[in-house]
Amino acid sequence: MTKYVVKRLLLMIPTLVGVAVLVFFLMRVVPGDVVELRFAGESSFASKENLDKERARLGLDKPLWKQFVDWMGGIARLDFGVSMWTGAPIIEEIRLRFALSLQLAIMSTLIAVLLAIPLGVLAALKQDTWVDYAVRIFSIAGLATPSFWLGIVFILMLLIVFKWLPPMVYTPFWVNPVQNLAQLIWPALAVGYRYSAVAMRMTRSAMLEVLREDYIRTARAKGLWEKLILSRHALKNAMLPVLTVIALEFAFLMGGLVVTEQVFNLNGLGLLFVESVAHRDYTLTQALVLLVAAVFIFVNFLVELAYAWIDPRIKFR
Amino acid sequence: MRHSLASRWLSLVVLASLSCALVGWLAARSFAQDKPRSGGELIFVVPSEPPSYDAHREETFGVIHPLAPHYNTLLRTDPFDRTGTKPVGDLAESWTVSKDGRTYTFKIRKGVKFHDGSELTAKDVKASYDKIVFPPQGVASDRQGQYTNVEAVQALDPNTVVFRLKFPQGSFLSSVASPWNWIYKADILAKDPRWYETHVMGTGPFTFVEHVKGSHWVGKKNPNYWDKGKPYLDGYRAIFVKDSAAQVAAVRGDRAHIQFRGFSPAERDSLVQALGPKITVQESPWDCVLLVALNHEKKPFDDKRVRRALTLALDRYQGSQALSKIAIVKEVAGVVVPGTPFATPPAELEKLAGYSRDIAKSRAEAKRLLKEAGVPDGFSFTFKNRGIPMPYEPVGVWLIDQWRQIGVNVRQEVVEAAAYYGQVLRPGNYEAAMDFQCGYIVEPDLDVYKFQSKEISPANYSRYTDKTLDDLFTKQSRAQDAEERKKFIRDFEKRLLDDEAHYLYTLQWHRIIPHSARVKGWTITPSHYLNNQLDTVWLTQ
Numbered sequence: 001m002t003k004y005v006v007k008r009l010l011l012m013i014p015t016l017v018g019v020a021v022l023v024f025f026l027m028r029v030v031p032g033d034v035v036e037l038r039f040a041g042e043s044s045f046a047s048k049e050n051l052d053k054e055r056a057r058l059g060l061d062k063p064l065w066k067q068f069v070d071w072m073g074g075i076a077r078l079d080f081g082v083s084m085w086t087g088a089p090i091i092e093e094i095r096l097r098f099a100l101s102l103q104l105a106i107m108s109t110l111i112a113v114l115l116a117i118p119l120g121v122l123a124a125l126k127q128d129t130w131v132d133y134a135v136r137i138f139s140i141a142g143l144a145t146p147s148f149w150l151g152i153v154f155i156l157m158l159l160i161v162f163k164w165l166p167p168m169v170y171t172p173f174w175v176n177p178v179q180n181l182a183q184l185i186w187p188a189l190a191v192g193y194r195y196s197a198v199a200m201r202m203t204r205s206a207m208l209e210v211l212r213e214d215y216i217r218t219a220r221a222k223g224l225w226e227k228l229i230l231s232r233h234a235l236k237n238a239m240l241p242v243l244t245v246i247a248l249e250f251a252f253l254m255g256g257l258v259v260t261e262q263v264f265n266l267n268g269l270g271l272l273f274v275e276s277v278a279h280r281d282y283t284l285t286q287a288l289v290l291l292v293a294a295v296f297i298f299v300n301f302l303v304e305l306a307y308a309w310i311d312p313r314i315k316f317r
Numbered sequence: 318m319r320h321s322l323a324s325r326w327l328s329l330v331v332l333a334s335l336s337c338a339l340v341g342w343l344a345a346r347s348f349a350q351d352k353p354r355s356g357g358e359l360i361f362v363v364p365s366e367p368p369s370y371d372a373h374r375e376e377t378f379g380v381i382h383p384l385a386p387h388y389n390t391l392l393r394t395d396p397f398d399r400t401g402t403k404p405v406g407d408l409a410e411s412w413t414v415s416k417d418g419r420t421y422t423f424k425i426r427k428g429v430k431f432h433d434g435s436e437l438t439a440k441d442v443k444a445s446y447d448k449i450v451f452p453p454q455g456v457a458s459d460r461q462g463q464y465t466n467v468e469a470v471q472a473l474d475p476n477t478v479v480f481r482l483k484f485p486q487g488s489f490l491s492s493v494a495s496p497w498n499w500i501y502k503a504d505i506l507a508k509d510p511r512w513y514e515t516h517v518m519g520t521g522p523f524t525f526v527e528h529v530k531g532s533h534w535v536g537k538k539n540p541n542y543w544d545k546g547k548p549y550l551d552g553y554r555a556i557f558v559k560d561s562a563a564q565v566a567a568v569r570g571d572r573a574h575i576q577f578r579g580f581s582p583a584e585r586d587s588l589v590q591a592l593g594p595k596i597t598v599q600e601s602p603w604d605c606v607l608l609v610a611l612n613h614e615k616k617p618f619d620d621k622r623v624r625r626a627l628t629l630a631l632d633r634y635q636g637s638q639a640l641s642k643i644a645i646v647k648e649v650a651g652v653v654v655p656g657t658p659f660a661t662p663p664a665e666l667e668k669l670a671g672y673s674r675d676i677a678k679s680r681a682e683a684k685r686l687l688k689e690a691g692v693p694d695g696f697s698f699t700f701k702n703r704g705i706p707m708p709y710e711p712v713g714v715w716l717i718d719q720w721r722q723i724g725v726n727v728r729q730e731v732v733e734a735a736a737y738y739g740q741v742l743r744p745g746n747y748e749a750a751m752d753f754q755c756g757y758i759v760e761p762d763l764d765v766y767k768f769q770s771k772e773i774s775p776a777n778y779s780r781y782t783d784k785t786l787d788d789l790f791t792k793q794s795r796a797q798d799a800e801e802r803k804k805f806i807r808d809f810e811k812r813l814l815d816d817e818a819h820y821l822y823t824l825q826w827h828r829i830i831p832h833s834a835r836v837k838g839w840t841i842t843p844s845h846y847l848n849n850q851l852d853t854v855w856l857t858q
Contacts, residue, residue: 267557
């Protein structure tokens with residue numbers, strides 16, 4: 001097991017290097033650069049000399065290979081450099097947004113799991129009854145409703161009915177839990193609902209499949225208590241695909257909630273991502289892509305480890 | 318009977334007294350409401366964010382809105398003047414201009430202190446202007462080009478600073494009132510000229526509290542502010558909100574009092590409908606305009622008859638009526654913001670090509686010109702537009718429809734906003750393209766600078782050389798007499814928009830600021846870069 005874990009951890013390095021190469025060169029293909037955008041744009045007075053001076057300051061005048069080597073050298077020392085747009089250290093830019101994005105991802109996942117697993121199991125147990133149909137309609141509606149749209153509906157409802165708007169500035173949970181939840185519960189509900197729909201459907205179909213397995217029939221034949229059969233034998237085995245879906249969705253939430261963050265004015269990683277691309281902030285975009293890739297890889301790794309815990313038949317070599 | 322008369326008389330007296338008391342109370346109440354009140358925190362939304370804290374090097378209003386309250390400038394525009402054209406003293410107490418118009422002497426206020434307690438002197442003003450006009454190696458100054466006329470800045474004594482110009486310049490006082498020219502501390506600049514990119518240290522009405530990137534900016538009242546009694550607010554909080562729907566929701570939900578850039582007509586209407594008397598709306602022509610750059614290096618746009626035909630096709634008055642309902646454009650204008658001192662009066666404007674109210678006649682003339690230039694009926698070209706919905710999209714659609722009226726078919730190609738200047742306008746990769754002009758002070762020098770020959774102005778995207786126009790620019794800029802300057806501006810405008818039709822003006826932007834009725838002491842101007850010091854702003858109960 002330890003050997004497997006070490007091997008998987010080491011395998012992450014070439015994957016991340018591949019991502020780094022790809023994002024570095026892709027960003028250079030995109031037209032426009034940060035200096036053009038920041039200083040030339042609409043200005044009547046931007047001179048070529050000033051723009052060149054600024055490009056040199058940011059190292060953009062160096063050959064591409066040299067820029068790449070410098071950047072990779074920095075990463076090897078865990079130095080991601082500074083944002084080309086703001087001049088602030090990239091670690092600082094990400095740290096500011098990471099807490100909010102992580103909390104929102106955790107809250108959305110909790111809401112999704114609390115909705116998806118009980119309802120998915122219920123739908124499977126009551127297959128083809130009104131309960132099943134109701135759960136299926138609820139989940140299909142969730143899949144069909146973009147979370148940002150639901151967010152807009154929440155905001156309008158709060159504004160029109162309650163004449164109230166969630167706070168627009170993030171307060172950490174440990175500073176003021178009420179203020180924190182007043183801001184984040186709404187986006188978490190909007191995102192969690194859509195997220196739960198995916199997991200709910202997966203739970204239902206996995207449970208239906210497991211409930212037809214021989215070992216469930218055997219357990220029932222042995223006269224085992226039904227609740228025990230469901231929780232210990234059926235649900236545990238049905239959890240493998242559900243866990244994968246939940247984990248991938250969680251990783252996606254760490255940088256993919258762009259529109260929802262816009263609607264609720266959340267200072268998260270999704271908005272930072274979009275802005276860094278719009279500003280052609282190469283260093284920040286590269287770091288964010290690497291971060292999201294690392295989160296995906298790490299979450300996948302954790303899921304694989306969880307497989308062994310859930311299903312003892314799975315052995316790692 | 319007597320009793321009845323007496324009681325009637327008494328009733329009348331009581332009634333009259335009560336009426337007087339009521340009127341007096343109402344007047345006193347209204348006076349109290351108009352009298353600035355101290356206290357409270359102003360919360361405003363900023364749709365952009367400062368890339369750095371140094372206004373000398375940045376371009377976005379995202380720097381001005383949250384940071385301007387920390388600083389003073391030498392002059393400023395009168396915060397109560399809706400035209401935004403009257404320079405008044407800020408750090409300068411008074412000033413004189415030499416007879417030859419080349420030397421400006423400013424007397425600096427005494428007793429002005431930086432937020433660290435040190436005293437401001439002429440040395441600080443000189444150091445700040447030296448950084449703007451003659452930036453040291455490795456320091457970017459975005460508006461250096463505006464001050465090429467400045468020969469030297471001298472601090473004669475702690476309270477006197479002198480600007481020596483190479484030649485007289487009618488707009489110099491306005492230039493000194495630029496909202497970007499914050500006065501920094503000389504000692505700090507001497508140690509590190511880039512210190513202000515990451516730090517705040519001014520003399521302004523508010524001191525810096527915190528900036529959380531991507532979230533908000535906070536300032537609090539400067540208790541030692543030189544203008545005694547000001548500021549009225551205890552502090553302010555700028556919240557960075559990019560999404561326009563979220564900005565509207567913030568004002569509607571009372572999470573913010575105001576957004577100083579501007580809202581669209583639909584957003585204004587929704588706020589007025591939702592909040593009724595709790596909202597106040599201020600509107601003004603905006604010193605921003607969308608222009609059509611016609612690339613003179615591509616045929617047939619090198620032919621002025623074709624360019625004139627394209628401007629004659631535009632029914633600007635009908636466009637104003639239709640577009641002002643859905644977009645942030647409204648006024649039909651020439652090169653200067655309407656309603657400001659150098660603007661062309663409407664009757665005179667109507668004499669220019671494309672500004673006549675007789676659109677049928679204009680379009681007939683356009684068709685004749687196209688025929689004369691040998692342009693076939695159904696001539697088509699590609700119009701490149703910037704990928705920003707408001708107001709580029711509606712104005713682009715309007716233009717294409719107008720040109721179709723004279724038999725010209727236009728295909729619109731929308732280019733991503735971030736790549737637009739670098740990939741389209743600067744390399745000249747277009748036949749016709751949407752261009753943009755926005756002034757940070759309402760001043761003809763700034764508004765028409767870009768229309769000089771391409772050898773002078775890198776932002777001349779119609780890519781022409783016109784020495785006559787350059788000469789007219791210089792004449793208007795150097796004219797000391799306002800009437801004489803007006804005449805040169807008219808001549809410049811006629812040549813640019815009519816005789817040569819180098820550029821096509823569409824419609825002037827229209828600035829709409831719906832804000833909480835609690836906000837007082839703030840006056841809209843034609844520029845969203847102006848009037849953001851907040852020293853005169855106060856909140857009612």
